[in-house]
Amino acid sequence: xxxxxxxxxxxxxxxxxxxxxxxxxxxxxxxxxxxxxxxxxxxxxxxxxxxxxxxxxxxxxxxxxxxxxxxxxxxxxxxxxxxxxxxxxxxxxxxxxxxxxxxxxxxxxxxxxxxxxxxxxxxxxxxxxxxxxxxxxxxxxxx
Amino acid sequence: xxxxxxxxxxxxxxxxxxxxxxxxxxxxxxxxxxxxxxxxxxxxxxxxxxxxxxxxxxxxxxxxxxxxxxxxxxxxxxxxxxxxxxxxxxxxxxxxxxxxxxxxxxxxxxxxxxxxxxxxxxxxxxxxxxxxxxxxxxxxxxxxxxxxxxxxxxxxxxxxxxxxxxxxxxxxxxxxxxxxxxxxxxxxxxxxxxxxxxxxxxxxxxxxxxxxxxxxxxxxxxxxxxxxxxxxxxxxxxxxxxxxxxxxxxxxxxxxxxxxxxxxxxxxxxxxxxxxxxxxxxxxxxxxxxxxxxxxxxxxxxxxxxxxxxxxxxxxxxxxxxxxxxxxxxxxxxxxxxxxxxxxxxxxxxxxxxxxxxxxxxxxxxxxxxxxxxxxxxxxxxxxxxxxxxxxxxxxxxxxxxxxxxxxxxxxxxxxxxxxxxxxx
Amino acid sequence: xxxxxxxxxxxxxxxxxxxxxxxxxxxxxxxxxxxxxxxxxxxxxxxxxxxxxxxxxxxxxxxxxxxxxxxxxxxxxxxxxxxxxxxxxxxxxxxxxxxxxxxxxxxxxxxxxxxxxxxxxxxxxxxxxxxxxxxxxxxxxxxxxxxxxxxxxxxxxxxxxxxxxxxxxxxxxxxxxxxxxxxxxxxxxxxxxxxxxxxxxxxxxxxxxxxxxxxxxxxxxxxxxxxxxxxxxxxxxxxxxxxxxxxxxxxxxxxxxxxxxxxxxxxxxxxxxxxxxxxxxxxxxxxxxxxxxxxxxxxxxxxxxxxxxxxxxxxxxxxxxxxxxxxxxxxxxxxxxxxxxxxxxxxxxxxxxxxxxxxxxxxxxxxxxxxxxxxxxxxxx
Numbered sequence: 001x002x003x004x005x006x007x008x009x010x011x012x013x014x015x016x017x018x019x020x021x022x023x024x025x026x027x028x029x030x031x032x033x034x035x036x037x038x039x040x041x042x043x044x045x046x047x048x049x050x051x052x053x054x055x056x057x058x059x060x061x062x063x064x065x066x067x068x069x070x071x072x073x074x075x076x077x078x079x080x081x082x083x084x085x086x087x088x089x090x091x092x093x094x095x096x097x098x099x100x101x102x103x104x105x106x107x108x109x110x111x112x113x114x115x116x117x118x119x120x121x122x123x124x125x126x127x128x129x130x131x132x133x134x135x136x137x138x139x140x141x142x143x
Numbered sequence: 144x145x146x147x148x149x150x151x152x153x154x155x156x157x158x159x160x161x162x163x164x165x166x167x168x169x170x171x172x173x174x175x176x177x178x179x180x181x182x183x184x185x186x187x188x189x190x191x192x193x194x195x196x197x198x199x200x201x202x203x204x205x206x207x208x209x210x211x212x213x214x215x216x217x218x219x220x221x222x223x224x225x226x227x228x229x230x231x232x233x234x235x236x237x238x239x240x241x242x243x244x245x246x247x248x249x250x251x252x253x254x255x256x257x258x259x260x261x262x263x264x265x266x267x268x269x270x271x272x273x274x275x276x277x278x279x280x281x282x283x284x285x286x287x288x289x290x291x292x293x294x295x296x297x298x299x300x301x302x303x304x305x306x307x308x309x310x311x312x313x314x315x316x317x318x319x320x321x322x323x324x325x326x327x328x329x330x331x332x333x334x335x336x337x338x339x340x341x342x343x344x345x346x347x348x349x350x351x352x353x354x355x356x357x358x359x360x361x362x363x364x365x366x367x368x369x370x371x372x373x374x375x376x377x378x379x380x381x382x383x384x385x386x387x388x389x390x391x392x393x394x395x396x397x398x399x400x401x402x403x404x405x406x407x408x409x410x411x412x413x414x415x416x417x418x419x420x421x422x423x424x425x426x427x428x429x430x431x432x433x434x435x436x437x438x439x440x441x442x443x444x445x446x447x448x449x450x451x452x453x454x455x456x457x458x459x460x461x462x463x464x465x466x467x468x469x470x471x472x473x474x475x476x477x478x479x480x481x482x483x484x485x486x487x488x489x490x491x492x493x494x495x496x497x498x499x500x501x502x503x504x505x506x507x508x509x510x511x512x513x514x515x516x517x518x519x520x521x522x523x524x525x526x527x528x529x530x531x532x533x534x535x536x537x538x539x540x541x542x543x544x545x546x547x548x549x550x551x552x553x554x555x556x557x558x559x560x561x562x563x564x565x566x567x568x
Numbered sequence: 569x570x571x572x573x574x575x576x577x578x579x580x581x582x583x584x585x586x587x588x589x590x591x592x593x594x595x596x597x598x599x600x601x602x603x604x605x606x607x608x609x610x611x612x613x614x615x616x617x618x619x620x621x622x623x624x625x626x627x628x629x630x631x632x633x634x635x636x637x638x639x640x641x642x643x644x645x646x647x648x649x650x651x652x653x654x655x656x657x658x659x660x661x662x663x664x665x666x667x668x669x670x671x672x673x674x675x676x677x678x679x680x681x682x683x684x685x686x687x688x689x690x691x692x693x694x695x696x697x698x699x700x701x702x703x704x705x706x707x708x709x710x711x712x713x714x715x716x717x718x719x720x721x722x723x724x725x726x727x728x729x730x731x732x733x734x735x736x737x738x739x740x741x742x743x744x745x746x747x748x749x750x751x752x753x754x755x756x757x758x759x760x761x762x763x764x765x766x767x768x769x770x771x772x773x774x775x776x777x778x779x780x781x782x783x784x785x786x787x788x789x790x791x792x793x794x795x796x797x798x799x800x801x802x803x804x805x806x807x808x809x810x811x812x813x814x815x816x817x818x819x820x821x822x823x824x825x826x827x828x829x830x831x832x833x834x835x836x837x838x839x840x841x842x843x844x845x846x847x848x849x850x851x852x853x854x855x856x857x858x859x860x861x862x863x864x865x866x867x868x869x870x871x872x873x874x875x876x877x878x879x880x881x882x883x884x885x886x887x888x889x890x891x892x893x894x895x896x897x898x899x900x901x902x903x904x905x906x907x908x909x910x911x912x913x914x915x916x917x918x919x920x921x922x923x924x925x926x927x928x929x930x931x932x933x934x935x936x937x938x939x940x941x942x943x944x945x946x947x948x949x
Contacts (some may be wrong), residue, residue, distance in 0.1 A: 038434060150941070153939075154941070207930065
């Protein structure tokens with residue numbers, strides 16, 4: 001006898017097949033947003049590890065929409081950071097120097113990690129500014 | 144065929160579904176489930192191999208639902224499941240299984256053996272082969288509202304004591320409260336400190352909560368004995384009360400199977416989703432911790448370990464919260480071997496603790512936990528299930544180990560800032 | 569001449585003691601660049617993306633380990649796979665983080681100088697170096713079928729394994745025997761693991777990275793893991809890293825939903841094939857093959873065989889090549905069914921269908937005929 005001959009009662013409402021992956025991802029985003037609100041802990045979803053077909057990926061992009069902020073970084077190749085229509089949900093794509101995607105993430109955070117300036121760098125900036133000021137005072141010209 | 148046997152076999156027909164068929168078809172007879180079961184490891188008796196406990200259901204399925212089995216029965220090559228067989232299996236199905244779920248974790252073909260034990264109990268109970276003590280407990284649960292026969296006045300009396308000791312109000316039937324608290328009879332009778340602990344924590348957190356005078360009992364004997372009709376009646380009481388009081392969240396107490404019953408089985412039993420959320424008390428406390436409304440002071444210097452209740456970790460996935468909470472107050476917390484989702488059962492869950500005919504066997508099964516605890520050299524054991532707690536206390540006493548067993552919620556409440564305790568309403 | 573070489577080897581040593589972070593900084597890579605590198609590494613190693621800071625911390629202090637790469641009965645496809653990854657990439661950065669002291673195809677030195685480099689590295693970093701092996705090892709007739717500089721592959725592997733901290737078998741040949749081991753296996757080819765089990769070489773921690781060839785990111789991912797954590801990653805029973813070989817191609821395949829719906833391509837040019845339905849019936853080995861092709865993909869993340877319309881051939885599984893035709897569906901009988909067995913199958917199917925109908929009837933009967941089990945029913949009689 002085949003298993004298909006035994007009637008199966010579905011006890012939960014489930015979305016159509018093609019959309020199940022997307023719904024799971026949206027649930028995960030929602031969970032991470034809740035975590036961010038509760039504990040200030042940033043969340044990251046690795047999109048390359050989620051088996052999305054190109055069509056599903058497009059559908060997800062459309063669903064999440066376009067927010068107000070976008071940023072482009074030039075660091076070992078290009079990186080793009082785009083806010084989605086959902087505040088706190090960022091679509092981050094890292095390319096290598098040849099333009100091939102090396103990482104694609106959804107970051108759930110007030111602002112994505114890669115955009116932040118860190119303390120060490122602030123100190124370095126101060127040192128360099130001081131050098132500029134000294135240079136102007138001593139040499140008298142701005143270069 | 145007796146009427147009761149007929150009822151039992153009809154129940155077998157009802158529980159045999161796609162998952163049962165695929166589980167039985169895919170079993171490769173590897174025997175790995177034996178070593179996952181503490182009734183086998185502690186006795187060495189091969190009859191306690193989990194898949195063997197399912198033999199009557201497996202034979203019934205084979206004879207009635209597979210072509211080969213049908214031909215074999217037609218030719219008289221196999222015998223039908225009868226009263227004698229079910230009588231023989233009563234001990235295997237009820238006394239030597241705590242529904243702890245460990246065997247389901249190790250099955251290499253992914254068979255949920257625990258769910259099948261739960262199903263075979265449907266047939267056993269309908270055929271009249273449930274243990275007497277469980278039948279009596281089920282009777283009290285349906286008629287009185289508590290398997291231990293605790294009535295509302297008894298709870299009210301305990302609540303009055305707590306109000307007097309703590310100066311806090313224990314609210315009943317407060318409509319629109321955020322949380323509705325459930326209790327297990329064991330907590331009402333043996334560990335009333337739990338109620339006080341929750342009252343004080345709620346007070347500090349500034350949350351509104353209530354008990355229901357119509358449904359305060361969380362345990363569900365229907366799940367343990369394996370009668371869905373009874374389980375449904377008991378779940379329905381809680382759902383009705385929660386809907387009437389319009390609460391947002393129902394809190395399952397420190398009791399393993401109560402959590403499984405109301406959190407996971409409940410919506411399937413009543414055939415619809417709940418309009419409220421169900422959380423275990425530890426999940427609620429973890430939320431309070433994250434929200435910063437659970438503020439504790441001081442810490443325990445004694446060496447503590449945590450016994451994971453099976454239903455919490457394996458069925459519910461509540462693994463990190465108790466650890467996060469414990470670390471707030473314990474400087475010297477050590478993990479037990481196989482902790483978390485592969486923990487070993489205390490030996491008394493799934494109705495075994497309430498079943499007098501299993502008394503000797505459950506102490507034999509406890510040997511595993513005893514070894515685990517003694518090799519740690521701890522000063523106390525913390526857990527979050529009243530049933531585990533009783534078994535641990537009895538087991539440690541019988542093995543002459545002088546070790547206190549603490550409930551996690553109460554332990555946390557002891558570390559609330561003192562001024563709160565002194566407050567009088 | 570001699571002093572030049574000494575200077576050179578001195579320079580190699582001091583470069584090796586530089587940490588990975590220092591080296592990247594020297595190449596003008598900023599903090600953001602390093603963070604991006606670690607994020608891409610975490611993604612490639614299938615670690616949770618939140619691990620990126622931990623990787624950054626570990627790589628910041630890791631020094632470059634010595635790596636010796638031995639090639640035996642192989643086709644150089646594994647090396648090609650690695651070097652044809654789109655440079656410069658994260659993979660190439662990882663290669664900056666190791667010191668590749670010996671590799672037939674890639675090293676500039678040749679002849680006796682090359683062999684001396686291998687011996688020197690083995691002596692200087694005894695107990696510390698990583699040994700990478702591609703190709704199977706001929707074991708028949710005392711290993712005479714393949715020699716390098718007069719030394720048999722078996723002997724060279726034996727010497728190499730002795731001082732190795734760990735061995736990484738790259739490709740199906742060194743992991744499971746591969747093509748050289750295919751029947752009738754004239755050279756008595758064996759995998760590294762076979763030889764360890766047999767006691768012909770010493771046992772060392774072994775990681776198999778099968779595939780014909782393996783995905784370049786998997787090779788570098790495993791090395792990155794070793795660099796980051798100083799340990800070998802979690803392995804399955806066949807010594808494969810779980811992060812890359814934990815799921816089947818089928819479980820991660822974007823066509824999986826069609827399988828679940830029962831939509832299959834029956835030939836390579838039918839409507840189903842055009843619509844991109846599941847290739848199971850055309851012999852796809854996805855359900856029994858553990859690898860990351862469906863998620864990491866090939867050629868810089870462009871595609872993988874199923875995406876281009878051909879089933880998986882299971883090149884990374886043991887027994888690849890002797891496991892029957894690539895174009896027969898997995899559960900179909902391998903020999904042609906005779907008329908008699910076909911008739912038998914026909915009767916069986918009919919009887920099965922009848923039996924199934926009865927089952928349905930019996931079960932539905934039970935469900936609709938359900939009588940509530942009440943307390944009194946719990947007694948016998």
